[in-house]
Amino acid sequence: MMIKMGERGPKQKFLEISCPNEECRNFGRLGEQNIIANGTYQTKSGTVRKYKCKTCGRVFNDRTGTAYEHTHLTKEEHNLIMACQANGVGVRRTADIVGCTVRTVQKRTKRGGKHVAKVSASLESKGVAPESLQFDELLYTLKKT
Numbered sequence: 001m002m003i004k005m006g007e008r009g010p011k012q013k014f015l016e017i018s019c020p021n022e023e024c025r026n027f028g029r030l031g032e033q034n035i036i037a038n039g040t041y042q043t044k045s046g047t048v049r050k051y052k053c054k055t056c057g058r059v060f061n062d063r064t065g066t067a068y069e070h071t072h073l074t075k076e077e078h079n080l081i082m083a084c085q086a087n088g089v090g091v092r093r094t095a096d097i098v099g100c101t102v103r104t105v106q107k108r109t110k111r112g113g114k115h116v117a118k119v120s121a122s123l124e125s126k127g128v129a130p131e132s133l134q135f136d137e138l139l140y141t142l143k144k145t
Helices: 075-086 091-098 102-125 135-139
Strands: 035-043 046-053 059-061
Touching: 046 102, 075 091, 075 102
Parallel strands: none
Antiparallel strands: 035 046, 046 059
């Protein structure tokens, strides 16, 4: 069997991914076939896939809408910061444990708190009223259903 140059088989359909742009008409709608692959890039955590919405042109990646968005840390380092902070470890001690700066711990904790607030609001909009959110909720990806 001879494979021609550039022939790789059928294109992958990203039916489980939706556009994160709130102004897009396909925002939060799965299976619309408007998401296409747009390359990858390497991080300390591994390969991150990039996507593009054919409807609005928004480019985003696997980390968009997660607690790992906008960080140079590995997932393990980020999770360790969140675990230390959730268990009352001081900011300086957390920075020493993780091997990062105090400012990084402060930024990750602040962004983690904002992410938890979004998760809480998302749950409440669906009629679920959580009394409290735990560390696990920091890792959820927000999707509109």
